[in-house]
Amino acid sequence: MDERLKRLRAADRLSAPTVIQALLPTFVPLHGDRVLGDDAALTAGFGRTADQQALTVLGIDRGQNVNERRQKNGGALTVPGYRTALRVLAHTEKFRMPVVSLLNMPGADASPQSEEHGQSQAIADLIAAMGQLTVPNIVVFLGEGHSGGALGFANANRVIMLDDSLFNVASPEAVAAILHGQQTVSAAIDLLPMTAAALKQRGLVDVVIDHRAPDLVATLSTQIIDLLVPLLPVMPDALIAQREEKFQAFLEQWPLN
Amino acid sequence: MSHYPATGQWTTCRVCGRHVHARQWGTWRQCPYCQAWQRLTAKQRIDQLVDADSFEPLPVVARSQNQLAFPGYATKLAQATEKTGLTEAVVAGWATIQTWPVMLIVMDSHFMMGTLNTTVSRRIMAALKQARQRQVPVIMVTASGGARMQEGIYALVGMNLILAEMARLAAVPVPVISVLTDPTMGGVSASFAFKADVVLAEAGAKIGFAGPRVIQQTMPVDLPADFQSAASLYENGAVDAVIARPELRDQLGDILASYRFQGVSTHG
Ligand SMILES: [Zn+2]
Numbered sequence: 475m476d477e478r479l480k481r482l483r484a485a486d487r488l489s490a491p492t493v494i495q496a497l498l499p500t501f502v503p504l505h506g507d508r509v510l511g512d513d514a515a516l517t518a519g520f521g522r523t524a525d526q527q528a529l530t531v532l533g534i535d536r537g538q539n540v541n542e543r544r545q546k547n548g549g550a551l552t553v554p555g556y557r558t559a560l561r562v563l564a565h566t567e568k569f570r571m572p573v574v575s576l577l578n579m580p581g582a583d584a585s586p587q588s589e590e591h592g593q594s595q596a597i598a599d600l601i602a603a604m605g606q607l608t609v610p611n612i613v614v615f616l617g618e619g620h621s622g623g624a625l626g627f628a629n630a631n632r633v634i635m636l637d638d639s640l641f642n643v644a645s646p647e648a649v650a651a652i653l654h655g656q657q658t659v660s661a662a663i664d665l666l667p668m669t670a671a672a673l674k675q676r677g678l679v680d681v682v683i684d685h686r687a688p689d690l691v692a693t694l695s696t697q698i699i700d701l702l703v704p705l706l707p708v709m710p711d712a713l714i715a716q717r718e719e720k721f722q723a724f725l726e727q728w729p730l731n
Numbered sequence: 732m733s734h735y736p737a738t739g740q741w742t743t744c745r746v747c748g749r750h751v752h753a754r755q756w757g758t759w760r761q762c763p764y765c766q767a768w769q770r771l772t773a774k775q776r777i778d779q780l781v782d783a784d785s786f787e788p789l790p791v792v793a794r795s796q797n798q799l800a801f802p803g804y805a806t807k808l809a810q811a812t813e814k815t816g817l818t819e820a821v822v823a824g825w826a827t828i829q830t831w832p833v834m835l836i837v838m839d840s841h842f843m844m845g846t847l848n849t850t851v852s853r854r855i856m857a858a859l860k861q862a863r864q865r866q867v868p869v870i871m872v873t874a875s876g877g878a879r880m881q882e883g884i885y886a887l888v889g890m891n892l893i894l895a896e897m898a899r900l901a902a903v904p905v906p907v908i909s910v911l912t913d914p915t916m917g918g919v920s921a922s923f924a925f926k927a928d929v930v931l932a933e934a935g936a937k938i939g940f941a942g943p944r945v946i947q948q949t950m951p952v953d954l955p956a957d958f959q960s961a962a963s964l965y966e967n968g969a970v971d972a973v974i975a976r977p978e979l980r981d982q983l984g985d986i987l988a989s990y991r992f993q994g995v996s997t998h999g
Contacts, residue, residue: 592967601891602894605894605895622890625888673884678884722892728849
């Protein structure tokens with residue numbers, strides 16, 4: 475496997491639960507969508523930072539050992555995961571808590587069950603709800619985030635990426651596949667703008683953090699709060715407009731003719 | 732069959748593989764052997780749905796190009812244009828259906844499998860915006876394999892932007908009707924396809940997120956014949972009705988007549 479991908483998918487990769495634990499000394503986990511079930515890949519809940527800032531978190535990780543990876547479906551979120559996230563968003567609007575999403579997930583879950591549960595509608599609902607969220611939201615790419623599922627969480631006011639993380643329409647493997655083996659998976663990573671550096675240069679990403687930073691978790695926590703604080707007084711309509719303007723400006727880089 | 736003109740009139744049924752003559756397909760483009768519905772071009776779809784000569788296309792607001800220099804994409808775009816006579820995988824315009832004015836958005840799977848890219852997103856957003864401004868009901872006929880990989884993250888963010896436009900549309904009582912046709916997958920089904928007031932599925936259509944091939948690459952599983960079929964979506968409660976192609980126009984007319992939408996009264 476490509477060295478970069480190996481690092482992102484490694485068992486000891488910095489994971490959402492680790493960041494959440496450091497970020498929120500008091501944390502109330504929320505579980506289940508109340509209809510279909512729970513998704514172990516999602517760590518959701520709310521709590522307070524050391525400085526007493528209330529926060530909602532939505533973390534997705536692949537699991538740190540074989541057993542966890544099985545339970546968490548390798549980080550491929552299922553419909554109960556999206557629906558739980560939607561429930562948590564309703565909760566966060568009630569209490570006016572900003573939202574921080576932390577991602578390391580492959581593309582969508584490819585299974586008959588996810589199809590029967592309405593994966594399409596769940597993803598569409600999450601993208602729409604995140605876009606219309608009346609409190610500030612920030613997404614942090616700790617590893618990979620591909621396809622519509624990651625996009626839902628990334629429909630955010632601010633985007634942070636670790637310098638070696640990836641955000642794309644599909645996994646590098648899927649990009650290589652449409653080229654029928656003419657390019658390796660490693661080459662595919664550089665065929666489309668999916669690295670933190672490429673997306674920062676194009677204005678989609680606000681902050682890039684070195685994954686080798688000596689105290690990465692503390693650095694990350696500080697950066698999240700620094701980005702969040704100026705957003706706290708922003709009115710709901712402006713937060714919604716700001717998200718759309720960000721993605722619209724990104725699209726405008728693509729000329730009309 | 733010697734009485735059929737010989738050249739350019741025979742096509743292969745995508746489902747049963749038999750050669751079918753243009754006249755055998757008939758008005759509704761149904762295979763005489765296996766009864767499968769052939770995928771329609773945007774033009775065929777529009778002709779089947781709207782009152783004669785009522786379709787007025789919106790001016791083309793964007794054209795596609797290989798902005799990211801993705802290998803082979805420029806050629807694919809040129810071939811798709813050549814094959815379909817379209818400049819992209821969606822056509823939108825004003826029309827009437829049984830005299831009811833509508834904004835009609837029709838995707839065409841013959842253009843790079845109807846994939847969603849920057850241009851398709853822009854055209855859909857423009858159509859939705861104009862429908863909202865003029866207060867005209869929207870009919871979206873989807874046919875797409877999902878987001879267009881060759882445009883990378885730019886194709887993906889179109890989903891955010893279309894849903895933002897749909898949120899504004901949802902805030903006014905302008906009816907939005909979705910018709911999911913074969914295939915409606917990936918980034919289209921996971922963005923605007925189901926975000927309608929009434930969601931219809933055309934009989935025979937396959938609708939889902941991940942296609943059967945992707946699922947079977949991930950896990951060795953036997954998928955039932957009706958997997959992701961319009962009928963199974965109806966059974967699962969995902970769509971309001973399954974409509975056979977010949978009834979679609981009348982069904983849309985009935986829905987429009989039931990809304991009897993005549994614009995929202997505004998004050999000042
Ligand atoms: Zn046939």
